Amino acid sequence: MENAPKPRRLAPAEVQEFILFEAQLLNERAFEHWFALMTEDIVYWMPAREHQPNGRMEASIIYDDRTLMRSRIDRLSHPKMWSQNPAAKMQRLVSNITLDHDYETNGMVHSAFAAFEFRNNEQRIFGGTYEHQLRREEGGFKIARKVVRLLNAEGVLWNLGIPF
Amino acid sequence: MDIAEIASLVGDDRVHARCYTDPAIFELEMERIFRRTWNFACHESQIPKSGDFVTMTIARQPIIVARAPSGEVAAMFNRCSHRGSIVCREESGNAPNFTCPFHGWVFRCNGELAGIPYRESYSPEFLAQTNLGLAPVPRLGRYRGFVFVSLSAEGVPFESYLAPLKVGIDNLLDRAPEGELIADNGLHRYAYKGNWKHQIENGIDEYHPPFSHASTIKDGKQMARAYGSEGFHYTNKNEKSEDVGRSHFDHAEIHGFPYGHSYLTVADRSRVADLKVPSYRELLIKKHGEKRFAEVEEETFITNCVFYPNFILRVNNNIHLRVVRPIAVDRSEVWVWPLRFKGAPDDMSEGIMRYANVHTSVASFVQTDDLEVFERCQEGLNAQAPEWVWLARGLKQEKPGKHPGELVAQGTWETGMRAQFRYWKEMMTQA
Ligand code: FES
Ligand SMILES: [Fe+2]
Numbered sequence: 001m002e003n004a005p006k007p008r009r010l011a012p013a014e015v016q017e018f019i020l021f022e023a024q025l026l027n028e029r030a031f032e033h034w035f036a037l038m039t040e041d042i043v044y045w046m047p048a049r050e051h052q053p054n055g056r057m058e059a060s061i062i063y064d065d066r067t068l069m070r071s072r073i074d075r076l077s078h079p080k081m082w083s084q085n086p087a088a089k090m091q092r093l094v095s096n097i098t099l100d101h102d103y104e105t106n107g108m109v110h111s112a113f114a115a116f117e118f119r120n121n122e123q124r125i126f127g128g129t130y131e132h133q134l135r136r137e138e139g140g141f142k143i144a145r146k147v148v149r150l151l152n153a154e155g156v157l158w159n160l161g162i163p164f
Numbered sequence: 165m166d167i168a169e170i171a172s173l174v175g176d177d178r179v180h181a182r183c184y185t186d187p188a189i190f191e192l193e194m195e196r197i198f199r200r201t202w203n204f205a206c207h208e209s210q211i212p213k214s215g216d217f218v219t220m221t222i223a224r225q226p227i228i229v230a231r232a233p234s235g236e237v238a239a240m241f242n243r244c245s246h247r248g249s250i251v252c253r254e255e256s257g258n259a260p261n262f263t264c265p266f267h268g269w270v271f272r273c274n275g276e277l278a279g280i281p282y283r284e285s286y287s288p289e290f291l292a293q294t295n296l297g298l299a300p301v302p303r304l305g306r307y308r309g310f311v312f313v314s315l316s317a318e319g320v321p322f323e324s325y326l327a328p329l330k331v332g333i334d335n336l337l338d339r340a341p342e343g344e345l346i347a348d349n350g351l352h353r354y355a356y357k358g359n360w361k362h363q364i365e366n367g368i369d370e371y372h373p374p375f376s377h378a379s380t381i382k383d384g385k386q387m388a389r390a391y392g393s394e395g396f397h398y399t400n401k402n403e404k405s406e407d408v409g410r411s412h413f414d415h416a417e418i419h420g421f422p423y424g425h426s427y428l429t430v431a432d433r434s435r436v437a438d439l440k441v442p443s444y445r446e447l448l449i450k451k452h453g454e455k456r457f458a459e460v461e462e463e464t465f466i467t468n469c470v471f472y473p474n475f476i477l478r479v480n481n482n483i484h485l486r487v488v489r490p491i492a493v494d495r496s497e498v499w500v501w502p503l504r505f506k507g508a509p510d511d512m513s514e515g516i517m518r519y520a521n522v523h524t525s526v527a528s529f530v531q532t533d534d535l536e537v538f539e540r541c542q543e544g545l546n547a548q549a550p551e552w553v554w555l556a557r558g559l560k561q562e563k564p565g566k567h568p569g570e571l572v573a574q575g576t577w578e579t580g581m582r583a584q585f586r587y588w589k590e591m592m593t594q595a
Binding site: 159 | 349350351352353354356376378379380382497500501502504514517518520521522525526527529532533535536537540
């Protein structure tokens with residue numbers, strides 16, 4: 001029982017509100033506002049497998065720095081992004097928002113999400129966890145790193161148009 | 165379906181929509197193309213040690229490729245010789261043997277039978293049979309780390325099948341500082357509601373990028389993909405590519421070959437970005453010397469090699485292996501393994517992964533729109549009229565190449581697809 005999981009502290013309201021606000025921006029396709037939440041050195045990562053150590057030396061579903069994230073958002077407003085034409089509607093539910101044991105030093109927040117997507121007369125369900133690394137900047141929170149661990153990351157995936 | 169009917173589906177400049185939509189044709193393709201010709205199975209860097217294995221389906225059949233203790237590569241059907249369970253569920257791993265979950269028969273990693281529980285109840289004659297191991301795949305072909313299998317004991321010899329596209333594999337290995345490729349860097353996997361041919365045709369379709377991938381163009385330039393790359397211009401200044409008679413991609417060439425093979429060359433040298441990474445360049449010059457390095461640089465001209473029917477090898481920039489797995493007439497899966505060169509500097513390998521993520525991931529900037537278009541094609545092809553899909557670009561304007569049966573074409577010509585369907589017709593009309 002050496003590595004028995006320890007309970008994490010519930011994130012304070014301020015942190016929870018921030019995480020939920022981010023989800024709201026994505027749900028509302030307010031991508032520019034979403035991008036404005038990121039730090040200059042943002043890393044936005046969706047690993048392709050469960051125990052992937054990092055995104056540098058192996059394939060990821062998404063591994064964006066600021067430049068790639070900018071291009072990702074530019075595409076989302078392009079009228080000829082065929083895979084989002086028509087655009088998908090998405091609802092993300094974020095829950096279980098807790099602070100990392102070392103939150104005071106690393107700013108890490110853990111949460112779980114469920115997401116529903118509707119496009120082309122088809123509804124899809126996604127689930128997984130988020131890790132947000134928060135940093136205080138200009139009096140508010142910014143996201144320095146966001147890791148999206150999709151439950152089915154290791155499976156054969158169907159088109160993913162919108163960021164999670 | 166009689167031979168004449170199948171033959172009537174493929175003309176010089178067109179193919180019938182049924183080639184993409186008819187389930188009976190799909191079944192015949194499994195039997196006459198996928199089971200008779202060669203399919204890429206894996207790269208040896210995925211199974212370096214004794215007991216390493218990978219599993220896959222080829223022509224929808226479960227297969228294991230494993231490294232035997234002798235160092236040999238063994239390919240066998242993932243099907244217990246007793247009553248049929250698969251003996252391995254994992255996609256990759258290491259195992260000294262495979263134990264069937266049903267009644268516990270055990271097989272060595274080269275497929276030989278190692279043990280049967282409670283064997284007294286079997287007759288000596290039964291146990292004396294030599295075919296109680298995992299059935300070997302009839303033919304295995306290896307070339308410089310690339311493993312292909314054929315599910316048929318007869319058919320085109322591996323050497324002949326490989327010959328037209330060896331150049332792509334050779335060039336890749338000449339660019340490996342330690343002469344080895346690593347295909348064990350994770351993978352991208354995606355599915356789409358469409359026929360397998362949409363993907364294999366896409367490997368040599370340079371007509372589509374300005375249109376299908378319009379969303380990756382900003383101010384006339386493609387969004388930068390490789391590290392440090394600026395992104396290249398699609399068109400001449402002030403011209404929209406839709407308005408000009410000749411695409412940027414017509415600076416590239418398509419080479420069509422026998423056996424359905426083809427390759428695509430780079431549209432311009434500035435797109436071969438990897439050889440310009442200084443630390444990597446130095447390593448290669450040290451390996452080859454200045455003179456040979458200059459030749460290797462000159463020989464680095466291929467973008468994609470498309471091995472019919474299931475394999476695309478990306479030869480420059482975001483080098484990768486891409487395998488197409490037909491599931492049903494209107495459903496396919498694709499597995500893409502990014503490659504790196506053993507001994508190459510980390511920044512270069514990281515650049516390849518970064519490029520892979522924006523190109524072949526299911527959430528990438530490029531693949532997403534290809535998948536959407538494949539699905540739209542599948543839907544559209546259900547229309548009863550027109551009956552034909554046109555593959556007429558550049559027909560009869562090609563020049564002969566060096567290889568027997570080779571045709572050399574401009575980048576946007578449908579010469580590659582025509583090569584694919586010539587072989588399709590040849591194979592599909594052999595009962
Ligand atoms: S089916 Fe494998 S042991 Fe019986
Ligand atoms: Fe494409």
